[in-house]
Amino acid sequence: MVPHLTTALTGPLLELEKRFLDKETAIEQWLRGQWLDHAPPFYGSVDLRNAGYKLAPVDTNLFPGGFNNLNVAFLPLCVQAAMTAIEKVCPEAKRFLLIPENHTRNQFYLMNVARLALILRHAGIDVRVGSLLPEITAPTTLDLPDGQTLTLEPVKRIGPGGRRLGLDGFDPCSVLLNNDLSAGVPEILKDLDEQFVIPPLHAGWHARRKSRHFRAFQEVAIDFAREIGIDPWLINPEYEVCGKINFQERTGLECLASNVDALLYRIRAKYKQYGIEREPFVIVKADAGTYGMGIMTVKDASEVQDLNRKQRNKMAVVKEGLQVTEVIIQEGVPTVETVDEGTAEPVVYMIDRYVVGGFYRVNTQRGIDENLNAPGMTFKPLAFETGCSLPDAHLAPDAAPNRFYAYGVVARLALLAAAIELEETAITGTTGTP
Amino acid sequence: MVPHLTTALTGPLLELEKRFLDKETAIEQWLRGQWLDHAPPFYGSVDLRNAGYKLAPVDTNLFPGGFNNLNVAFLPLCVQAAMTAIEKVCPEAKRFLLIPENHTRNQFYLMNVARLALILRHAGIDVRVGSLLPEITAPTTLDLPDGQTLTLEPVKRIGPGGRRLGLDGFDPCSVLLNNDLSAGVPEILKDLDEQFVIPPLHAGWHARRKSRHFRAFQEVAIDFAREIGIDPWLINPEYEVCGKINFQERTGLECLASNVDALLYRIRAKYKQYGIEREPFVIVKADAGTYGMGIMTVKDASEVQDLNRKQRNKMAVVKEGLQVTEVIIQEGVPTVETVDEGTAEPVVYMIDRYVVGGFYRVNTQRGIDENLNAPGMTFKPLAFETGCSLPDAHLAPDAAPNRFYAYGVVARLALLAAAIELEETAITGTTGTP
Numbered sequence: 001m002v003p004h005l006t007t008a009l010t011g012p013l014l015e016l017e018k019r020f021l022d023k024e025t026a027i028e029q030w031l032r033g034q035w036l037d038h039a040p041p042f043y044g045s046v047d048l049r050n051a052g053y054k055l056a057p058v059d060t061n062l063f064p065g066g067f068n069n070l071n072v073a074f075l076p077l078c079v080q081a082a083m084t085a086i087e088k089v090c091p092e093a094k095r096f097l098l099i100p101e102n103h104t105r106n107q108f109y110l111m112n113v114a115r116l117a118l119i120l121r122h123a124g125i126d127v128r129v130g131s132l133l134p135e136i137t138a139p140t141t142l143d144l145p146d147g148q149t150l151t152l153e154p155v156k157r158i159g160p161g162g163r164r165l166g167l168d169g170f171d172p173c174s175v176l177l178n179n180d181l182s183a184g185v186p187e188i189l190k191d192l193d194e195q196f197v198i199p200p201l202h203a204g205w206h207a208r209r210k211s212r213h214f215r216a217f218q219e220v221a222i223d224f225a226r227e228i229g230i231d232p233w234l235i236n237p238e239y240e241v242c243g244k245i246n247f248q249e250r251t252g253l254e255c256l257a258s259n260v261d262a263l264l265y266r267i268r269a270k271y272k273q274y275g276i277e278r279e280p281f282v283i284v285k286a287d288a289g290t291y292g293m294g295i296m297t298v299k300d301a302s303e304v305q306d307l308n309r310k311q312r313n314k315m316a317v318v319k320e321g322l323q324v325t326e327v328i329i330q331e332g333v334p335t336v337e338t339v340d341e342g343t344a345e346p347v348v349y350m351i352d353r354y355v356v357g358g359f360y361r362v363n364t365q366r367g368i369d370e371n372l373n374a375p376g377m378t379f380k381p382l383a384f385e386t387g388c389s390l391p392d393a394h395l396a397p398d399a400a401p402n403r404f405y406a407y408g409v410v411a412r413l414a415l416l417a418a419a420i421e422l423e424e425t426a427i428t429g430t431t432g433t434p
Numbered sequence: 435m436v437p438h439l440t441t442a443l444t445g446p447l448l449e450l451e452k453r454f455l456d457k458e459t460a461i462e463q464w465l466r467g468q469w470l471d472h473a474p475p476f477y478g479s480v481d482l483r484n485a486g487y488k489l490a491p492v493d494t495n496l497f498p499g500g501f502n503n504l505n506v507a508f509l510p511l512c513v514q515a516a517m518t519a520i521e522k523v524c525p526e527a528k529r530f531l532l533i534p535e536n537h538t539r540n541q542f543y544l545m546n547v548a549r550l551a552l553i554l555r556h557a558g559i560d561v562r563v564g565s566l567l568p569e570i571t572a573p574t575t576l577d578l579p580d581g582q583t584l585t586l587e588p589v590k591r592i593g594p595g596g597r598r599l600g601l602d603g604f605d606p607c608s609v610l611l612n613n614d615l616s617a618g619v620p621e622i623l624k625d626l627d628e629q630f631v632i633p634p635l636h637a638g639w640h641a642r643r644k645s646r647h648f649r650a651f652q653e654v655a656i657d658f659a660r661e662i663g664i665d666p667w668l669i670n671p672e673y674e675v676c677g678k679i680n681f682q683e684r685t686g687l688e689c690l691a692s693n694v695d696a697l698l699y700r701i702r703a704k705y706k707q708y709g710i711e712r713e714p715f716v717i718v719k720a721d722a723g724t725y726g727m728g729i730m731t732v733k734d735a736s737e738v739q740d741l742n743r744k745q746r747n748k749m750a751v752v753k754e755g756l757q758v759t760e761v762i763i764q765e766g767v768p769t770v771e772t773v774d775e776g777t778a779e780p781v782v783y784m785i786d787r788y789v790v791g792g793f794y795r796v797n798t799q800r801g802i803d804e805n806l807n808a809p810g811m812t813f814k815p816l817a818f819e820t821g822c823s824l825p826d827a828h829l830a831p832d833a834a835p836n837r838f839y840a841y842g843v844v845a846r847l848a849l850l851a852a853a854i855e856l857e858e859t860a861i862t863g864t865t866g867t868p
Contacts, residue, residue: 028558029528032517036525076821077510080788083466084518091470094463122823124462354514387510389556 013052016234017397017406023228024391027409030227031353031416034220038419040353042085042176042198046411047361048346049237049333053276055406056237056333057414058283058345060213062203063180065101067119068111069381070349070357075119077387081351082123088352090174090196095126097165097172099155099189101179102133107145114150116178119351128170130155132179132186155188163193174198180205182288182322202425209287210328211241212424217417224413233270235410238263238331241287245325247316252325253305256284259329261301267331281332281369284315286324294318295371297332334368339382345372347381348388348411355388355408450489450668451831451840457662458825461843464661465787465850468654472853474787476519476610476632480845481795482780483671483767487710489840490671490767491848492717492779494647496637497614499535501553502545503815504783504791509553511821515785516557522786524608524630529560531599531606533589533623535613536567541579548584550612553785562604564589566613566620589622597627608632614639616722616756636859643721644762645675646859651851658847667704669844672697672765675721679759681750686759687739690718693763695735701765715766715803718749720758728758729805731766768802773816777802781815782822782845789822789842 020027045064046057070078086093098120100113117127131140131152141151158166165175165188174196175189181204189201201207218236225232240259245252260282267280279299286294294315298304307315316324337344342362349357360382363372386401388408395402454461479498480491504512520527532554534547551561565574565586575585592600599609599622608630609623615638623635635641652670659666674693679686694716701714713733720728728749732738741749750758771778776796783791794816797806819834822842826835 025555025558025560028517028556032521032525032558035521073507074510076508076823077514079823080511080514083462083788087466087469091466121459122462122825124459124466126459354517389510389513391556 013050013055014397016055016230017402019228019230020406020409021391021393021397021402024405026228030224031412034416035353038416038423039088040350040415040419041203041422042089043349043351044415044418045347045349046414048348048407048410049335050337050346050407051333052336053274054234054333055410056235056331057217057410058237058330058333059210060217060414060418061180062199062208062418063101063178064349065109065112065178066347066359066381067115067349068108069347069359069383070115071359071383071385074357074387075122077354078119078351078356079122081354081356082119084354085352086120086123086125089198093125093173093196095128095170095172096120096174096176097130097155097167097170098127098176099130099132099179100152102131104131104133104136104142104152110142110150111144111146111148113178114144114148117150120176128153128167128172130165130167132188157188159193161193163191164195165189165192177201177204182206182318200422200426203422205288207425208421209326210285210330211239211287211326213414213417213421214239214328214330216420216424217414220413220417220420235413237333238266240329241326242329243326245327247307247312247324250312253307256304256327256329257301260284260298260304263329263331264299264301278334281334283330283332283371285328285330286315286318287326287328288318288322288324294324297370298329332369335372336368343368343370343372344382346384346407348407350411350415353412353415355411358384358388358404358407358411360384448831450664451836453662453664454840454843455825455827455831455836458839460662464658465846468850469787472850472857473522474784474849474853475637475856476523477783477785478849478852479781479783480848482782482841482844483769484771484780484841485767486770487708488668488767489844490669490765491651491844492671492764492767493644494651494848494852495614496633496642496852497535497612498783499543499546499612500781500793500815501549501783502542503781503793503817504549505793505817505819508791508821509556511788512553512785512790513556515788515790516553518788519786520554520557520559523632527559527607527630529562529604529606530554530608530610531564531589531601531604532561532610533564533566533613534586536565538565538567538570538576538586544576544584545578545580545582547612548578548582551584554610562587562601562606564599564601566622591622593627595627597625598629599623599626611635611638616640634856634860637856639722641859642855643760644719644764645673645721645760647848647851647855648673648762648764650854650858651848654847654851654854669847671767672700674763675760676763677760679761681741681746681758684746687741690738690761690763691735694718694732694738697763697765698733698735712768715768717764717766717805719762719764720749721760721762722756722758731804732763766803769806770802772802777804777806778816779806780818780841782841784845784849787846787849789845792818792822792838792841792845794818 045061047059049058103109120127129152136152136154139151139153141149153167158164176198184206185201221232221236240263242255263282264280281299284296335345339360339362342364343366344360344362361372366372388404391402391405479495481493483492537543554561563586570586570588573585573587575583587601592598610632618640619635655666655670674697676689697716698714715733718730769779773794773796776798777800778794778796795806800806822838824835825839
């Protein structure tokens with residue numbers, strides 16, 4: 001369970017971690033104040049990149065799929081945080097219907113679902129797992145690699161007028177989504193009556209945009225940076241957006257090229273300011289994409305204009321076969337962390353406003369400037385060995401408890417950005433909410 | 435850190451633990467509902483007795499003094515629970531003034547204060563420790579056995595009209611008491627203006643009565659027992675009260691003798707019902723006493739009438755030299771747990787409504803039917819090796835995670851009783867509250 005971290009940490013990030021340590025009380029107070037104004041999502045996970053000179057979130061997931069990767073020693077933290085989350089959202093709730101993704105062949109994902117159900121059960125909820133898959137027409141018990149089993153049951157509309165979602169003989173007070181709704185909100189989830197849907201339907205990827213999240217994150221980062229006296233760039237990945245792209249028909253690629261160019265220029269200026277001797281890069285991603293699909297690393301604007309057919313096809317379609325027309329161009333943040341010869345990036349898990357653990361996504365096939373969340377699960381997870389809430393000022397800033405504290409701080413800033421993003425989309429109605 | 439438990443558990447307790455396991459979801463739901471109606475105290479600890487046939491609380495402390503005895507692996511649970519507790523009581527609080535007991539020579543207790551301050555700091559609170567001792571006239575730094583230091587500062591009234599409590603240059607939003615107020619509410623704590631006092635002043639032993647707590651516990655136990663279908667006696671220690679006793683003048687001892695007799699009679703009947711072949715005993719304690727003082731074990735009513743001078747003197751006075759006039763006669767619950775040849779009883783720690791750890795109080799000098807919390811700290815603590823929130827139905831009912839879960843359930847019932855007790859005393863005004 002002990003990660004062999006071989007990071008070469010010198011320079012600004014050590015200073016950043018030291019700043020977090022010195023300002024721990026102020027940071028926790030500031031966050032507590034923010035959570036009074038912004039309700040935290042029920043749960044979430046954040047992918048971080050630790051560049052040595054910068055520690056930034058690169059993706060925030062509101063349907064976390066790796067609870068099984070957390071150190072089991074932190075399970076009590078998950079249970080306690082889930083108790084708090086349930087108390088806030090629906091204190092009188094007794095029954096949750098958990099709706100997972102439709103990957104019944106992904107054993108790792110199914111172990112996540114089983115772990116999540118276990119956490120909720122220990123928090124005092126009757127949990128059953130409802131599948132949206134048409135082929136699940138009767139309760140189906142799957143064997144998992146760790147010896148557990150998971151039973152999927154067909155969901156159906158129940159109650160007077162069929163206005164509630166449930167299972168045969170099971171009328172839940174709440175529906176907990178672990179399905180990111182990439183393909184839109186299925187009819188069966190629409191117009192539910194007096195049932196909580198957690199998170200709200202507009203948290204799905206049919207409605208979310210990475211650019212909206214990172215705009216909210218930028219605001220959060222600026223406020224936070226002012227609070228503790230740092231340059232927001234040290235935690236904020238810069239970005240640009242292009243809204244009308246068709247990779248297959250090669251339209252809109254000029255917008256992409258000019259934005260790539262503009263962003264590379266800004267990164268270069270920052271590198272110069274901090275004396276960072278690296279070649280800048282950007283990551284081009286589908287603005288509504290997820291699951292590590294539709295992502296490429298770009299070091300020069302000419303690359304996006306000269307995409308070959310294979311590259312264009314790869315970028316054109318994401319999960320559930322959706323066409324990509326909007327992309328975000330995000331500052332590339334290299335990872336300097338390696339674990340056992342693999343390139344690693346930390347993923348932090350939260351329930352309510354609490355950090356409940358994390359793991360390293362380790363990929364021996366990929367470079368430090370590439371997406372590690374590659375399709376086909378070539379990564380292996382490595383659980384954090386200690387918690388994220390107990391920094392120790394007597395240790396070096398890069399000692400594990402302090403490193404993990406810093407990860408937990410930046411992850412919570414991203415969670416706060418997600419909370420603000422969800423408030424905004426609830427108001428503007430970019431959503432499929434009932 | 436691994437306790438060598440040599441309990442001989444057969445019969446009803448195994449059944450009770452099994453019942454708790456089977457009913458985990460229902461238990462957690464029931465508790466969640468109770469906490470909607472009754473605000474949990476900020477923190478508390480409960481001494482339990484595990485008799486093999488019965489698992490019952492014997493004392494509930496609202497100023498817990500052994501945070502240093504908890505397994506450090508559970509520290510993140512303490513921090514997370516403290517974050518929740520603070521959010522409920524005073525979400526905008528930034529500064530806490532912690533008021534400890536006046537035992538500056540008890541190094542174990544001072545380590546508790548240091549640990550408590552550490553937990554609160556990680557939860558995002560500026561904590562300073564204010565002493566009520568007249569000899570602390572300037573900040574005084576004490577060295578602790580574990581290499582830490584603790585600085586005590588003299589408290590004083592500050593602000594316009596001196597209506598707030600603080601330190602030199604420190605105006606706290608809240609005052610956290612870790613002082614049980616046995617000698618009454620000091621003048622300096624009275625009539626504070628717009629400062630939270632946590633727990634409220636009427637939680638002090640100047641106002642609390644064990645009998646009031648156990649009356650509330652009896653109600654809780656009856657409701658809970660109905661919910662999960664058990665005999666409340668399996669978790670509820672029976673008791674009687676005598677209100678007008680003077681041990682030195684030998685008055686009121688007839689009341690004591692007749693109540694001892696009546697209680698022994700009832701216990702004998704229950705023993706017969708459950709086929710328990712033991713000699714019943716009762717514990718006579720000062721109704722307002724604490725700190726393990728003013729306690730005796732009685733097996734026959736004649737014993738209390740024939741007390742010698744030494745025994746009477748011992749019972750007549752408790753902490754802070756207070757005279758004992760009210761006593762509670764509590765069903766004696768023997769402990770069947772021994773750890774490394776010592777007699778052991780579990781102590782469970784809670785912050786807000788969450789169990790955050792526990793330890794065994796182990797005493798090699800005392801028998802299974804005696805008070806283990808003896809003056810002079812002859813006990814040694816032994817931290818629980820696992821948490822209390824993760825029972826595992828695949829293990830035996832007496833496996834550590836399941837045993838500790840059962841302890842956590844009964845401890846939370848006692849905490850709930852304390853919440854109800856505090857509501858009642860707040861209303862009846864038996865208090866020194868401002």
